[in-house]
Amino acid sequence: MSKEQLHDLMREALKASDADQTEIVAMTFNSALTWYAENIIHQNVAEHTAQVQVRAVTGKKVGSASTTDCSPEGLALVVRQASQAARLMPDDPDFPGLPSPQPLTAGCISGWSAATAASQPGERVLAVKKVIERAEHEGLRAAGTYQVQNSELAVVSSTGVAAHHQYTVAALKAVVMGDDSSGYGLMSSADVADIDPEAIGEQAVRTAVETRHPAEVEPGAFEVVLSPFAVVELMGMLAYVALSARSVEQHTCFLEGHEGEQIASPIVSLYDDGLDAAGMPVPFDFEGMPKRRVDFLTQGKGGNVVYDSYYAAKMGRVTTGHSLQQPNDIGPYPLNMFMGAGDSSEADMVSHVERGIYVTRFWYGNPVEPRRAVVTGTTRDGTYLIENGRKARGIRNLRFTQGLVDMLAHTVEISRNRAVLASSFGIGAMVLPSIRAEGFQFTGVTR
């Protein structure tokens, strides 16, 4: 279905509403995933689904309903259900009404690849086989996924909003395991042609081989070099607990009351930019509002948080175009986070460490004290002891318990190269470098 046909279908469904305002958000997912482990493919799946979410507003009353039935009759029915739900709701005194349309730069944003949309299961299997064969050559076991996704997001409302974005995602991941070590590799892009299975396999295999026979290191404060795969786990937690208007409401935002103050290292800039083609751009949010760049930290100085129309009205701001699917209990969310590039390389960073730890990945992070963004988790898939400027050997995985603001304040080096890491939300991506930070707190060691 073309963009015009989809919008026409949605506009026609709006006519079934007797509410003051109505909004329809349609999402289609055509995705496929090849899942492999122990050097075999153990699941290989495809999914063709659509979801339509409707908000209907009568006065200050908001009703919503969703369906997977995208026929004209199904859409009209869900619109009527939302309208009916609105009439039965109590007033929400904070609800500002549906947002009015704003100009979009959708035409300039490309996040769709014909090659990805047309990719076949056999192509995924052949790519996965390259990773498996590289692992088998070293006597190792490969596991991972190869996902391709072809999706649409469309928003139409009675206030005049009409937005449409089609995008693709391709992501190949490898965890390669030996008897006492493992390594990791990942690439994601809108274009399947950017995915290099040999490079991913090589990276994962090399790490697994280099970290064999890990030594045990006593936990404590260490200088660390964190790969982008490690940084993404930490920034994901920071986004969740601290970078949105909801985090201000919940008093877990470290930026609150510190705008313009030096909070982090002057080399750290952290921002969300849904229009930057270096990531996986999405020109508008789930209310059809244009994405605006939001600077959380600029050269270490405190900045702003992201808003949707609800929180913007409630807090006297304008929406920054960061609404998730409404209604929701998560609040606005940064789906396109970037950390500004530095002028170093990962090899340079390691060479600057006399004794420290290199972390390939973190795992199972969770906030311990959200107000100070203290989180815990463990390392995995390639943890090295750095001695005298080189990765000396693999070490057993460690548990960390670390304040993330404190880590950003003690960040002393950032890489030029940044990795594009597709979001687990299925839309957007983080673009993150490697970093070197001092005084990172490891609080336990695994068996």
Added chain:
Amino acid sequence: MDKFMERVIADAKRLGASYCDCRLIDMEREDVSVVGGAPRAVVHAHQRGFGVRVIANGAWGFSSSSVVADTEADHIVEEAVEIAHASALAKKKDVVLAPISSSQDMIPHQADVDPFTIPDSEKIGLLAEVTRAMMLPGVVLARGQMQFLKERKIFASSEGSYIVQDRVESGAGISAMAASDKDDVQVRSYPVSSSGDNAQSGWEFVDAMKLVEHAEPTAREALALLSAKPCPSGVKDLVVGGQQLALQVHESCGHPCELDRVMGMEASFAGTSFLTPDKKGSFRYGSDIVNLTADPTIPHALGGLAYDDEGVRGRKVYLVRSGIFEHYLNSRASAPIVGEEPMGAMRADGFARSPIVRMVSINLEPGDLTFEQLIGGVEDGLYVDGIKSWSIDDRRLNFQFGSEIGWEIRGGKLQDMVKNPTYTGVAYEFWRSCDGIGGPGLYHVWGVDNCGKGEPMQIAHVSHGTSPARFRHVQVGVLHE
């Protein structure tokens, strides 16, 4: 058999599949969220679709669609078979399923009062009253939520099974957040954090929670935590409340007993497991009094089921008996590899996902102690409860959990309240140190509706029966500065 399902199975056979199953699911969901007396989100969702799983050329293929129509069925079956043939390009050996007897059955839901018959206004009104009651001076945020699900799932297989299962779930929870002018934020929840408690029941389950009665006490505990002392740090005896122990069971027993994970199938996402097959039947997982079961047959338990998504009848097994690791959560393909029979733990999140090994209701069997006896046996220790933070390594060994609230124990008595309590350890060392478990009067089955696993991510609804228990010599109060 339903004509649509017949068509799917026949199509798959015609295209050369040696096995096929199809799940047709019609699901309604309602989520209600209220903040500070005002509705924040009320979502009515309806999903309908089907998923087709096949074995062709000895390998798996799966496809799914939200368009339930004959022509779409033809396309989806064709795609599933094509994917299976592609999978076979990298197979080492053929998939073999443990034999099961086919079933024709109809399973009713367990709700007394259909929660979808309760008007939204009543649900919102109750949560508005509760959240307003929690807004005491110093409370900055009071939240309440409810969630309800109604599902009909039809399973049919090429082996002749045809099973219709109806399911109704209800759940609710409230929380109060208090903040001080010293940058401190504390939260207390009732009956438990995240989405609260959940069960395969109707509105009567929410009604029995008596949310209004618990609103103010919950808020007062959040306020009291602001002035509580920090959690002490050291090696101490620890009494873990039932809510917190449900998390402990989930993370350190449920997940490591998943056989697909043990066999490496989850290695690229959630990791592997320390409970390798060589430990089965001999590994001392816990002390003699530790008995952990996987039991899908507990009435009303959120993790309960009559049949799993392979058509296997659910049955109770002991994962750990008298402290010894005994059994896995398994599937038809994995069970024979370790000499087990399928026990009904293959579950999928909706129609669009292929089933994987999941928890059902994983339970710590009750002991015989009263709460006073558990506390009375501690000279210098800590009592913690209320799930706040959780993290465990990729082999499910090293864990660190945080609770909403704690109390020091001295001389066998509860003493001062402490804030931000944490404890850490290694799964089997922790369970081996268990020397007291609360009796049946303290036992409750907690419903957890947010267990994530698999790629693409699947959310399972599981449950954990627990009563408080006592553990010796545990590292508490993890320092990080």
